[in-house]
Amino acid sequence: MDPRRPEDALGLLLAARTGRLTRRQILSRGLQLGLSTPAILALLAACQRGGETATPTTAPAGATPQAAQTPTAGRRESENREFVVLFFGGVPDLDPQSAYDNQASALFLACYEMLIKLKGESTFEYEPMLAREWSHNENFTEFTFKLPPNAVFHDGSPCDADAVKRSFTRFLKMGRGPVNVISRFVEDPDEQIQVVDPTTIKFVMAKPQPLFLAAMASEYGPLVVSPKAWDEHKTATDEFAHDWFSQNIVGTGPYKPVELLQQERFVFERFDQYHGERPFFDRIIARVVPEDATRRQLMETGEAHGCAYINPEDLLAMKQNPNLQVIEYDTTEVDWIRMNYALLNTKARQGFCYAWPYQEVIEKVLRGFARPINGPIADTVIGYDPSIPTYTTDLQKAKQLLTEAGIKEGDTFTYMYSSGDQTDAAMAQLFQANLAQIGIRLELQQVERAALLELAYGDTPPEQRPHFMSGGWWPDYNDSWNQIYPNYHSDSVGSKGSNAMFYRNPEVDRLMNQLKDAASEDEIRRLTGQIVKILTWDDPAAIFYAQIRKATVLQKDIRGFVPNPIYINSYNFWAMWREAL
Amino acid sequence: MERTGYAPTTRTISTLAERSTRTRSLLDSIRDFLTQSPLNLVGVVLIAVFLFLVAFGSLLAPHDPVQPNVAVKLQPPSSTYWFGTDELGRDILSRVMSGAKYSLGVAFIILSIAVLVGTIVGLIAGYAGGIVDELLMRVTDLFLAFPALVLAMAIAATLGRTLENTVIALTVVYWPWYARLVRGQVLWLKEREFVEAARAIGASPLRILGRHILPNTLAVVIVQLTLDVGYAVLATSGLSFIGLGAQPPTPEWGTMIAGARTFFREAWWYITFPGLALTLTVLGFNLLGDGLRDFLDPRTRRR
Numbered sequence: 075m076d077p078r079r080p081e082d083a084l085g086l087l088l089a090a091r092t093g094r095l096t097r098r099q100i101l102s103r104g105l106q107l108g109l110s111t112p113a114i115l116a117l118l119a120a121c122q123r124g125g126e127t128a129t130p131t132t133a134p135a136g137a138t139p140q141a142a143q144t145p146t147a148g149r150r151e152s153e154n155r156e157f158v159v160l161f162f163g164g165v166p167d168l169d170p171q172s173a174y175d176n177q178a179s180a181l182f183l184a185c186y187e188m189l190i191k192l193k194g195e196s197t198f199e200y201e202p203m204l205a206r207e208w209s210h211n212e213n214f215t216e217f218t219f220k221l222p223p224n225a226v227f228h229d230g231s232p233c234d235a236d237a238v239k240r241s242f243t244r245f246l247k248m249g250r251g252p253v254n255v256i257s258r259f260v261e262d263p264d265e266q267i268q269v270v271d272p273t274t275i276k277f278v279m280a281k282p283q284p285l286f287l288a289a290m291a292s293e294y295g296p297l298v299v300s301p302k303a304w305d306e307h308k309t310a311t312d313e314f315a316h317d318w319f320s321q322n323i324v325g326t327g328p329y330k331p332v333e334l335l336q337q338e339r340f341v342f343e344r345f346d347q348y349h350g351e352r353p354f355f356d357r358i359i360a361r362v363v364p365e366d367a368t369r370r371q372l373m374e375t376g377e378a379h380g381c382a383y384i385n386p387e388d389l390l391a392m393k394q395n396p397n398l399q400v401i402e403y404d405t406t407e408v409d410w411i412r413m414n415y416a417l418l419n420t421k422a423r424q425g426f427c428y429a430w431p432y433q434e435v436i437e438k439v440l441r442g443f444a445r446p447i448n449g450p451i452a453d454t455v456i457g458y459d460p461s462i463p464t465y466t467t468d469l470q471k472a473k474q475l476l477t478e479a480g481i482k483e484g485d486t487f488t489y490m491y492s493s494g495d496q497t498d499a500a501m502a503q504l505f506q507a508n509l510a511q512i513g514i515r516l517e518l519q520q521v522e523r524a525a526l527l528e529l530a531y532g533d534t535p536p537e538q539r540p541h542f543m544s545g546g547w548w549p550d551y552n553d554s555w556n557q558i559y560p561n562y563h564s565d566s567v568g569s570k571g572s573n574a575m576f577y578r579n580p581e582v583d584r585l586m587n588q589l590k591d592a593a594s595e596d597e598i599r600r601l602t603g604q605i606v607k608i609l610t611w612d613d614p615a616a617i618f619y620a621q622i623r624k625a626t627v628l629q630k631d632i633r634g635f636v637p638n639p640i641y642i643n644s645y646n647f648w649a650m651w652r653e654a655l
Numbered sequence: 656m657e658r659t660g661y662a663p664t665t666r667t668i669s670t671l672a673e674r675s676t677r678t679r680s681l682l683d684s685i686r687d688f689l690t691q692s693p694l695n696l697v698g699v700v701l702i703a704v705f706l707f708l709v710a711f712g713s714l715l716a717p718h719d720p721v722q723p724n725v726a727v728k729l730q731p732p733s734s735t736y737w738f739g740t741d742e743l744g745r746d747i748l749s750r751v752m753s754g755a756k757y758s759l760g761v762a763f764i765i766l767s768i769a770v771l772v773g774t775i776v777g778l779i780a781g782y783a784g785g786i787v788d789e790l791l792m793r794v795t796d797l798f799l800a801f802p803a804l805v806l807a808m809a810i811a812a813t814l815g816r817t818l819e820n821t822v823i824a825l826t827v828v829y830w831p832w833y834a835r836l837v838r839g840q841v842l843w844l845k846e847r848e849f850v851e852a853a854r855a856i857g858a859s860p861l862r863i864l865g866r867h868i869l870p871n872t873l874a875v876v877i878v879q880l881t882l883d884v885g886y887a888v889l890a891t892s893g894l895s896f897i898g899l900g901a902q903p904p905t906p907e908w909g910t911m912i913a914g915a916r917t918f919f920r921e922a923w924w925y926i927t928f929p930g931l932a933l934t935l936t937v938l939g940f941n942l943l944g945d946g947l948r949d950f951l952d953p954r955t956r957r958r
Binding site: 506510 | 722
């Protein structure tokens with residue numbers, strides 16, 4: 075039995091005992107199984123006990139010890155201390171307090187640091203990163219972080235509490251990209267961030283904020299940059315030195331930059347003055363390889379050692395390759411097709427939801443690296459509500475609803491997706507074929523990824539946008555509000571967020587505002603459920619077609635890699651190593 | 656009436672090549688052409704096959720070229736699917752057959768417009784000379800200054816990604832070549848005795864251009880045109896390949912090849928057959944073009 079997907083309570087208990095499931099997963103599975111609350115609590119207790127001795131479950135089974143757990147002396151280390159990872163595109167913005175970009179984050183985990191990071195596969199337990207230890211008061215209004223005395227930036231300047239405060243002040247005042255990750259909790263950095271002594275920094279909240287630690291462990295935004303570099307490179311027109319930071323890296327991470335060719339290659343070398351444990355690899359190289367087939371080839375020839383961007387079809391083939399490990403993991407990502415709120419009425423959107431080829435997409439296009447989902451909240455995220463039904467394809471019903479919506483046979487709709495993405499192209503054509511069966515024409519428009527992002531996150535009015543746009547999202551930290559707010563709140567339309575199809579439902583806005591300040595998990599669950607039901611059924615915002623299962627491909631001698639459902643497509647470079655085989 | 660009466664006289668002193676072809680029957684010429692070199696025959700046969708597909712490919716396709724059937728996705732060639740199937744289970748043979756009319760048909764449209772525009776501009780520039788010639792040629796230079804495909808990409812990207820816009824983009828790229836070519840011919844022809852004779856007896860410029868100069872430039876244009884069809888097919892597919900031309904599910908060859916490259920390690924047949932169709936079409940037109948050039952050029956022609 076797959077311990078991740080227990081079919082019965084016994085399986086769940088076993089999974090909990092071995093620490094294979096996160097607390098969140100136990101809770102949701104328990105609820106699905108209709109277990110009583112005491113039973114679930116007992117399971118959770120078992121989970122925590124198990125969790126203490128848990129080993130990462132990544133392949134190869136049992137051979138992936140965490141660096142922190144395995145003494146270096148006990149392992150047969152390879153002489154080859156270079157790790158080459160493959161990207162699919164360039165990273166135009168290297169400013170960690172501005173870039174809201176998956177690949178950029180993967181790079182940042184090599185050279186920048188948050189104060190804390192998520193522990194192993196968990197999405198709610200933490201371990202030290204820049205901070206050595208941390209604590210909070212009982213009602214979650216004061217959070218104290220203790221810094222190591224020997225932390226220095228790559229430019230040689232010390233990283234003390236004052237530097238951390240200045241870095242967070244820059245992040246919050248600059249207000250770019252992922253600022254909402256922390257600004258939700260800290261509105262006034264001058265007042266709320268307090269330097270207690272050179273190695274102690276305190277964050278003070280106006281009200282209880284149980285999610286603050288989760289947000290601080292996000293790989294989007296709360297990374298610490300060098301205030302010295304900021305001072306040296308700010309200009310009259312660029313007081314935050316964003317232009318400079320978008321092309322240069324000065325952090326406290328275990329690797330320092332050697333070469334940053336933003337559309338081509340990034341080379342990092344081990345930083346000798348790193349405050350933490352010395353990592354195994356001497357060099358980390360990230361290569362930009364846009365072509366799917368070339369990335370696969372580089373992995374198969376052994377020229378590259380890790381790649382998180384492999385299409386499902388190739389993954390299936392690479393799983394058969396004895397020289398490679400394909401490490402699969404559940405994520406918090408949900409993929410969807412946004413529907414234009416200004417151009418399509420409620421009935422029309424409901425109709426289109428029924429016309430989507432759910433099963434074909436999951437089985438034949440995503441090849442099982444996905445499973446059906448009942449809304450924008452993945453079953454790994456706080457607030458997931460298993461009682462909300464999931465759509466299945468029903469063309470009769472679709473036709474009926476579309477007719478009621480005033481749509482006639484022969485009407486044409488537009489669907490936009492990024493060119494070069496064959497998975498998107500295949501899904502779009504299956505949807506097109508389904509709609510053709512009920513007399514609706516779907517015109518496909520491929521555009522460059524950059525142009526698509528510009529349209530989605532720009533200020534083009536909704537009337538000039540297509541009817542459908544493909545997309546997907548995962549939260550910056552494990553929280554339903556963080557997943558929904560940027561995508562479906564009316565405050566987040568156009569360039570103000572990611573609500574690219576101008577979804578505006580006053581009831582959803584109201585519930586979301588309540589959810590933001592929810593004090594208990596029960597309340598989070600209740601409010602999220604209500605929101606998801608509206609977003610999916612009552613006034614659909616998008617076609618929510620799959621919760622994504624990801625895979626990272628590694629050479630067979632790579633050890634210590636632990637995937638995390640929140641740090642999707644990233645690497646825990648600090649703990650990874652290569653075994654001599 | 657007087658002027659028309661002189662026309663036969665002028666025609667009798669037209670080029671040697673023209674006179675000799677006119678005295679022989681068309682069938683004889685075709686036979687001569689086909690027997691001149693076996694490559695000519697190959698070219699003609701290839702083109703005939705693909706022209707047939709342009710006309711009837713969609714009708715004769717054994718399966719629906721557009722309707723997905725994911726149950727049979729990425730099947731290797733078999734007796735049901737001769738060329739195998741693609742990632743959505745569509746028959747590649749059917750898609751290649753119906754794709755001819757997009758890839759090849761579009762190339763014909765592009766070149767027809769380009770030849771028409773280019774010839775008119777070339778005739779005017781060459782015959783008028785002076786400031787008109789200067790002006791028109793500087794405009795053509797403007798277009799020729801850019802690498803053709805880059806210019807076409809820029810135009811297609813600006814106008815939007817449809818097959819119609821590909822036609823516009825490539826037409827813009829191709830017409831200057833014909834304008835240059837025709838102008839050169841006109842400059843040479845207009846000093847010839849038969850043109851001077853026509854002018855001397857008072858024929859209007861339009862008449863001289865239409866009846867005396869244009870027919871004598873056609874041979875050169877046709878040879879160039881034949882050679883260019885191959886390039887136009889390639890350019891159309893090229894633009895579609897990078898997503899600027901035909902949009903899915905249109906079975907255009909370039910679009911198919913673009914889609915296939917993700918799967919070429921798993922499904923060799925997917926990228927091979929549309930690629931082969933493209934290669935053979937271009938080859939066919941190049942063989943025909945080369946053959947025609949040799950055949951129509953009196954200096955290389957076998958007697």
